[in-house]
Amino acid sequence: MEPNLSSRLTKIMIKVEGLSKRYARNVAVDDISFEVNKGQIVGFLGPNGAGKTTTMRILTCFMPPSAGKATVAGFDVMEQPFEVKKRIGYLPEVPPLYPEMEVGEYLHFVGKLKGIPKGDLAKRVKEVSEKVNVAEVSNKLIGKLSKGFRQRVGLAQAIIHNPDVLILDEPTAGLDPKQILETRQLIRSLAGDHTIILSTHILSEVEHSCERVIIISQGKLVAQDSVANLTNRLRGAESVSLEVEAADGRPNPTEVQGRLEQVAGVSRVMMKDSKDGRLTFEVESLQGRHIRAELARSVVNSGWNLSELRAVGLSLEDIFLQLTTAETKEVGGQK
C-alpha cells in the first residue's frame, strides 16, 4: 500500500458518539458510538427493528438525535446540516423515486436539488447513468421500471453529486439473486471514491461487500470488528473474558498481555479495563481451539490471581442466530 494512501485511510470520516433516539414509546437507538474511516465500506448489521434505519436517518440529517453527537467529514449533523447534506448520498430503504418522472428527468431534478452547477449537470447525469447502467432507460417513466432498475436509479441519485459518504439502507433487500449480485458489484466499484455505510439484516451480505462490520441489536451496539475477525469468531473460535489480579500489588498490563498472547491457540488479546489492580482482558482463540484451560494455567503459573474467566460472545451468537433465522425466513418467504 502506498504511504499517502494509508495515511488517507486513517482519516475519520464519520464519528458517532453516544447517539440515542427515543420515540414516544420506545428507544430506537441507545447510546451508540462508532467511527468510520475514509474510504472504508462498513456493514451495519442487525435484525429488523435494530435501529439501523434510524441511525442512518440521523447521519443523513433527516432527523435529529435525542442525545449524542454525530459528525460527517468533520461537520456536526445538528449544527451544520447543510455541509453534511452536501457530502452525503443517501439511498433510503425504499428508493425515493417519482413514478411520473422519466429517469433522465429525475436525475436532473435530483442533481439540481443537490446543488450541482447547471453547466456540469448534463455531464454528471450522463456519467452516473452509465456507471449504474440506466442510460438505456433514461427516457422511460420510473413507474414503468422493474425493481432492479429502480434500485439502480436509486443508487444513481445517491451518487449524482459525487458525495464523500454513501449511506445505503438495505440496498439489496427485495431483489432477485441476479440483481443482488449486480448491486453488490456496483457497490464495490464505488468503494474507492466513497466512504460507504450499508445496512443489512443478512450476514452473508456483509461478508460479500464490507471490510468492517458494526452489529446492532435492539438499538445497542453489540460488536464492531473487521469482517475477517468476525467470521473467524463465528466459525467456532472462542472468545474469553478474564480478570487478572496480582497477588502483590499491581500486575503490569503489558506483561500480562504478552504472557496471554503466548498461550497456544490464542489469536488476539485486547485489554478492556483496569481498575484497582484488576485487569480485564478479552482473548480470542484461533478457529476451533479451546483455550480456557490453558489461559487459566498460564495466569496462575505466572503468580497472578485469576478472579474471573468466562466465555463471552454468547450475545453475539444470539444475534447471529436471529440474523440467520431472519435470513432463512426471508428465503422461505420468497418461494
Next chain:
Amino acid sequence: MRNILLICKKELKSYFASPIAYLLMAFFGLIFGFGFFTATRDFVRFSFQSQMMGQQQPMNVNDQIIRPLLGFASTIALFLVPMISMRLIAEEKRTGTIELLLTSPIKDIEIILGKWLGAVLLFTCVLGMSMLNVAMLFAWGKPDLKPVLVAYLGLILQGACLLAIGTFISTTTRNQIVAGGVTFFVCLLLWLLSWFTAFDSGPASQVVNYISIVTHFENFSKGVLNLKDVVFYLSMIFFSLFITSRAMESVRWRS
C-alpha cells in the same frame, strides 16, 4: 429562490403528468360555463323585457353577470383547493420521497414555498378556464376591465390562502385522502361561518366573520381593492406557511 422554483416546477409537472390537473380544469370549466350560460340568458331576457316595457334602467354587465359569476367561482374554489393541496406533502411522506427532499441541501421552507407556489399556479390555471367565458363578454359587451381584474386578484388571493392552509394539513398526515377530507371540511366550515355570522353583529360573530377567509373576498368581488383585505390574506398565508414549517420539523422528529 432557485430551489423554490425547482420544487415548484416539479410540482406543476406532476400535476400535469396525472389526470388531476385536466380533470379540475374540465370540472371548473363546465360548472363555470353552466353558470355563465344561465347568467347571460337571464341577462339577455331581462334586458329584452325592460326594453319592451320602455324602461330606461341601465343594465350593467359588470354588476349583473361578472360579479355574481366570480362570486360563484369563489365558492367553487372551496372545492378545488382540497383537491389541489391534498397530495402536496402527504404523498411524499407516503412514498418516502420526502426523505430525498429532507436530506438534500435545501431549506424546509424552500420545499414548502415551492410546493405551495406550484399549487397556486395550478389553481390559477384552473381559474383561467373561466376567462374563456369572460372574454366573450368583452367581445360582445363593454364591461369595465378594472373590477374584473380586482375580482380575479381576490380569487387568487383567497385560493392562495386556502391552499396554504391545505399545505399545512397535508403535512400532518401521510394519507392524501385524509388531507383532502380535512381541508375540504375546513373550507366548508369557513364558508358556513361566513353565512351564519353575516346576519349577526355581536362581537363574537364579528371576530369569526373577520377570520373566516371567504368574507374578505366580498370587497374584491365588488371591484374594490382594499388594502386591509390584501394584508389579511397575505398574513394568513404567511402564518399558515410558518406553521407548515413547524409541522415539517415535527415530521423530522417523529417519522
